Amino acid sequence: PxxxxxxxxxxxxxxxxxxxxxxxxxxxxxxxxxxxxxxxxxxxxxxxxxxxxxxxxxxxxxxxxxxxxxxxxxxxxxxxxxxxxxxxxxxxxxxxxxxxxxxxxxxxxxxxxxxxxxxxxxxxxxxxxxxxxxxSFTLHTDKKFSFTASPSQPQYFKYVFPDGVDTVIVKVNSEMTFPCSVMSIQDIQCPVYDLDNNVAFIGMYQTMTKTAAITVQRKDFPSNSFYVVVVVKTEDEACGGPLRFYPLRPDELIDAGNRSKILDVVVSPAITDVYVMGMLFCLGIFLSFYLLTFLVACVENKRSVDRPTVVYSKYIISYMRSLESVAGRSRQESLSSIEEDDYDTLADIDSDKNIVRTKKYLCVSDLARKDKRVLSKKYQIYFWNIATIGVFYALPVIQLVITYQTVVNVTGNQDICYYNFLCAHPLGNLSAFNNILSNLGYVMLGLLFLLIVLQRDIIHSRALDRNDLNALECGIPKHFGLFYAMGTALMMEGLLSACYHVCPNYTNFQFDTSFMYMIAGLCVLKLYQKRHPDINASAYTAYACLAAVIFFSVLGVVFGKGNMVFWIVFSVLHILATMLLSTQLYYMGRWRLDSGILRRIVYVIYTDCIRQCSGPIQLITDMHCVVVFCLSRAAYGLLKTPNDFASYLLAIAICNLLLYFAFYIIMKLRSGERIQCMAMVCILFTAVVWGFALFFFFQGLSTWQKTPAESREHNRDCIVLSFFDDHDIWHFLSSIAMFGSFLVLLTMDDDLDNVQRDKIFVF
Structure with a gap:
């Protein structure tokens, strides 16, 4: 009608x-x-x-x-x-x-x-x-709405910002992993792009399996409202699903089957007043370490003032020696630059280095015979080189991630970056400001470590200037260049990790790990330098080796996934490099790679293992352990071929560092040395913090080894102040743990400061 x-x-x-x-x-x-x-x-x-x-x-x-x-x-x-x-x-x-x-x-x-x-x-x-x-075409705040969608029946709904709400989080969830879907946020306009072939034309969008979340800000939508569009894709490859068969004919129509998907959507207000609290929380944690360091320095200074005065005769002898040194030094020598390769300053060092380095038991005095000025300049090169590397590395990285973020903002494609979208707090053009802010600890604690090293350097320099016998002839030779390099590397790790988290994905993951390799390598070098100051590697050689490691890391990211040829080549090179390095360290650099190398290997095996007529510098079983460990790592890589090659390579470096550190501690205790209270506190504190840090690291809030949709299945809500997630806590704890590890390396041999170097064993 x-x-x-x-x-x-x-x-x-x-x-x-x-x-x-x-x-x-x-x-x-x-x-x-x-x-x-x-x-x-x-x-x-x-x-x-x-x-x-x-x-x-x-x-x-x-x-x-x-x-x-x-x-x-x-x-x-x-x-x-x-x-x-x-x-x-x-x-x-x-x-x-x-x-x-x-x-x-x-x-x-x-x-x-x-x-x-x-x-x-x-x-x-x-x-x-x-x-x-x-x-329910218009969605209501914090009210869940369920619906069904399919490729030919997309759905979209309207949301209007209520008064007082400037930022909301739109969450779409489903109990069904497949079919693959797309969630899009579009402005209120006609037409609405709600098909698989056009949903990416405007607005922000994410592919999804079980969950998707997009943070939406009122300032981006002049009408104070937007559409939430959900489209089911015709195929599942974008979400990591199986690749379907090819059609027999170019014009053949394929039965898509039932691709309906039940979903629900909820729009929740985002907490925006936690930005200030989050920044104050972050600053408060790390500034407390500055305060604690200041208090410890005051206590140590008071103790040094209260100690009994040293016998004056010691200083008289030191003063007389300093006068003789000054008289014997020419003006030209004091003003000329000292080359790093000017190692052997003693007349007899060339004739007896083979004898000294092949003694059954070496002391630090045997490997601390070179001019201190030469070694000081040699190790300072570590700091200047890593500072230069950091500048030239960081500038293009910053430019690249800014470009990535711009592409994300312009295209709206939120599959480019692997964020924890359930706890991503945008600020300005940055999509996840909280993940960037939490890296502040690396920078602040790296700077604090540099200040601590600088204080020790100044104290030691003053002792040398007054020719203090303890500084000249006792304890582990103090060279601070590697410590400065370690502090700088920690600061650069924070900067590059922040850059990586601007837009985390598999193409720029090496930004986050490059200086981790540097830190692990520098720590190993510092451990070795403590007992081998004369024969430690030069900065150029060390950084060249680290550059080769980073080069293989990039190759592994690009070609390593499922490529058995790459893994075979890498495993062979890994074994050869480990054996060469182990031999170099084991024989204190007194070996040659030439045509007679095989003959000498057979002779060493015969004398050391069969006849045992002359023992090498250390027990031959140490080399056996190195070989077994190297072969086991190579076998694991060949059998598992992990997708995350960069993390696999980093795990190798960290395992080497941990094993060497454990070896150093065991040999230190076996040699009758002790660990002072401050160093023991640092060791225990660092071990506990590392344990908690690794717990949060393995939570896995996102993973770029999978598709963006699969990665979002691991997303979780914030856990601290509604602002920081599990990975942010990893940043906090790992920066503290690295700082503690550096302090351990700095203080672990303080018990030897009053021990003559000819009584300190080399291991």
């Missing part, structure tokens, strides 16, 4: 006046088109057009539906043909589309739209048309 037929004989036009659904079942042909005109008071509800083809063979002559509105035209054909990879085509006979909602002046304003249906088929095609209102 509420419909009227038009006088046009070639079409059927129905005008609808009441607020209820329209159902129409009709047979359509080329000579019998159909049109429908509807009018209704348009409030906040959406209107949905659903079409179902009931006739067979409609693919050859599809029906075209055109929906004309005041500010938009929506057209689609049924069966709807959607394309996947390699131009595979999937037909859908059941299609549902939601009409966009143009702005209205008042809630009672009447909106008109027209549905025109046509086909070129001369035969009749039977179809059903349904026009209905969408329940």
């Amino acid at each position: 509420h419909m009227r037929r038009s006088s046009n004989p070639k079409s059927q036009i129905w005008t609808y006046f009441q607020r209820s659904n329209v159902h129409c079942s009709y047979t359509l042909s080329f000579s019998n088109p159909f049109a429908l005109s509807l009018s209704l008071p348009w409030q906040t509800e959406g209107v949905r057009v659903t079409v179902n083809i009931l006739s067979e063979g409609a693919e050859s002559s599809p029906i075209l539906f055109v929906v004309r509105q005041k500010q938009a035209v929506l057209s689609f054909q049924v069966p709807l043909i959607l394309r996947g990879l390699y131009q595979r085509k999937y037909p859908y006979a059941h299609v549902g589309r939601t009409l966009c909602q143009p702005p209205t002046r008042s809630l009672t304003e009447t909106q008109y739209f027209f549905v025109d249906v046509s086909t070129l088929s001369s035969l009749g095609t039977h179809y059903q048309l349904r026009i209905s209102r969408v329940d």
Whole structure:
């Protein structure tokens, strides 16, 4: 009773006046088109057009539906043909589309739209048309809404920012892993891009399996509202699903099967007043270490003042020696630059170095015979080189990640970066400011370590200036260049980790790990330098080796995934490099790689293992342990071929450092030395912090070894102040643990400061 037929004989036009659904079942042909005109008071509800083809063979002559509105035209054909990879085509006979909602002046304003249906088929095609209102088209804050979507029946809903809310988090969840879906945030405009082939055209979007989350800010939407669009993809490859078969013919249509997915959406206000609290929390933690260091320095200074004065005769002898040294030094020598290769300053060092270094038991005095000025300059090169490397490395990295972030903001493609989207707090153009802020600890504690080293350096220099016998002839020779390099590397690690977390993904993961290799290598070198100051590697050699490690890290990221040839080549080179380095360290550099190397190896095996007529510098079982450990690591790499090659390589470096550190501590205790209270506190504190840090590291909030959609399945909510997540806690704890580890290396041999060097064993 509420419909009227038009006088046009070639079409059927129905005008609808009441607020209820329209159902129409009709047979359509080329000579019998159909049109429908509807009018209704348009409030906040959406209107949905659903079409179902009931006739067979409609693919050859599809029906075209055109929906004309005041500010938009929506057209689609049924069966709807959607394309996947390699131009595979999937037909859908059941299609549902939601009409966009143009702005209205008042809630009672009447909106008109027209549905025109046509086909070129001369035969009749039977179809059903349904026009209905969408329940809960407007989403409410913190209220979950469930719905069903498919590739041919996408869904979208409207959200309006309430007063006082400037940032919200839109979460879409599903119990079903597949089919793969896309969640998009789009401005209120027509048309709405809600198909698999156009959903990425505007707005922000994420692929998803079980979960997706996007943080939306009011400032990005002038209308104070936006659409939440959910599209089910025609194929699952984007979410890590299986690759489907190829069609037999280029024009073959593939049955897509049932790809309906049940989802729910909820929009929650984001907590925006925690930024200041988060920054104060971060600064408070690390400034407390500065305060604690200051208090410890005051206590140590008070103790040094209260100690008994040293016998004056010692200083008289030292003073007389200093006068003799000054008299014997020429002006030209004091003003000329000292080359790093100017090692052997004693007349007899060339003639007896082979004898000295092959003694069964060496003392530090045997390997601390070179000019202190030469060694000081040699080890200072470590600091200047790493500072130069850091500048030239960091500048292009910063430029690159800024470009990445710009691409994310411009394209809206949030699959580029692997964030923890459930705890990503944007600030300005940065998508996850909290992950960047939490790296502040590396920088602040690295700077604090440099200040501590500087204090010790100044005290030691003053002792040398007054020719203190303890500084000249006792304790482990103090060279601070490697310590300065370690502190600088820790600061650079914080900077580059922050750069990586601007847009974390597999192409820039090496930014986060490069200086970790540096730190591990420098710590090993420092441990070795403590007892071998004369024969430690030069800065150029050390950094060249570390550069080779980083080079292989990049190759592993690019070519290592599932490439057995790469793993075989790497394993062979790994074994050879480990054996050469172990031999270099084991024989104190007194070996040669030439044509007689095989003969000498056989001779050493015969004398050391069979006849045992002369023992090497250390027990031969040490070399056996090195060989077994090296072969086991290579075998693991070949058998497992882990996808994360950079982490595998870093694990090798860390394992080497830990084993060497454990060896150093054991040999130190076996040699009758002790660990002072301060060093023991640092060791215990650092071990506990490392344990907690590794716990949070292995939580795995995201993983770039998988697809972005699969990575988001690991996302979790914030755990501290509603601002920091588990990985941020890893940043806090690991920076503290690294700082503690550096303090251990700095203080572990303080018990030897009053021990003559000819009584300190080399190991």
